[in-house]
Amino acid sequence: MQLTNRSEVVVNKVMTFKERLYFPAIISGLVITVKHLFKKRATVKYPEEIRPVAPIYRGLHVLKRDEQGRENCTACGLCAVACPAEAITMTAAERKKGEEHLYREEKYAAVYEINMLRCIFCGLCEEACPKEAIFLTDRMLPSDMNRANFIFGKDKLVEGVSNDSRIDISKRTNAHRKD
Numbered sequence: 001m002q003l004t005n006r007s008e009v010v011v012n013k014v015m016t017f018k019e020r021l022y023f024p025a026i027i028s029g030l031v032i033t034v035k036h037l038f039k040k041r042a043t044v045k046y047p048e049e050i051r052p053v054a055p056i057y058r059g060l061h062v063l064k065r066d067e068q069g070r071e072n073c074t075a076c077g078l079c080a081v082a083c084p085a086e087a088i089t090m091t092a093a094e095r096k097k098g099e100e101h102l103y104r105e106e107k108y109a110a111v112y113e114i115n116m117l118r119c120i121f122c123g124l125c126e127e128a129c130p131k132e133a134i135f136l137t138d139r140m141l142p143s144d145m146n147r148a149n150f151i152f153g154k155d156k157l158v159e160g161v162s163n164d165s166r167i168d169i170s171k172r173t174n175a176h177r178k179d
């Protein structure tokens with residue numbers, strides 16, 4: 001049974017004189033190569049060049065802080081339960097007296113990790129979060145040769161405190177609201 005009409009029957013036919021010369025085949029191959037040199041490239045030189053993405057693109061996660069710089073996450077675990085890839089793990093801790101400026105809620109994630117090799121960027125963690133703590137962003141996951149570097153902890157996930165290091169998610173959330 002043929003699955004496509006592209007299959008060719010292999011035969012041991014004797015090559016013609018033209019085929020035995022090889023030069024016509026080499027020249028037609030070179031012509032194809034030269035033609036491709038003048039075609040518009042389909043690839044970009046990532047990471048120097050980055051293609052624009054849709055406002056609702058689901059890229060690298062961010063753990064948000066509130067306007068006072070406190071971590072929003074309360075380690076409720078709903079994102080981990082919702083995650084179909086079981087990529088999220090966390091350890092909860094009680095906020096101590098004097099830590100009110102660090103954590104918004106009485107409970108916080110002492111450890112929060114996402115295994116980016118498991119993550120399928122479905123966005124269900126973002127949807128499950130009741131505290132507006134986790135969002136996917138338009139940032140690309142950086143490449144790496146070491147598998148261990150794809151376990152992203154709080155050091156890579158929580159946004160910075162200063163205004164310059166905040167991760168803007170407004171484009172993405174506004175696009176969702178329009179839907």
Ligand code: SF4
Pocket residue numbers: 079082083084085086087088114118119120121122123124125126
């Ligand atoms: S985006 Fe999907 S797969 Fe990735 S951590 Fe969130 S819920 Fe899990």
Ligand code: SF4
Pocket residue numbers: 072073074075076077078079080090109128129130131132133134
């Ligand atoms: S990110 Fe949201 S859903 Fe996940 S543990 Fe923190 S508060 Fe809960």
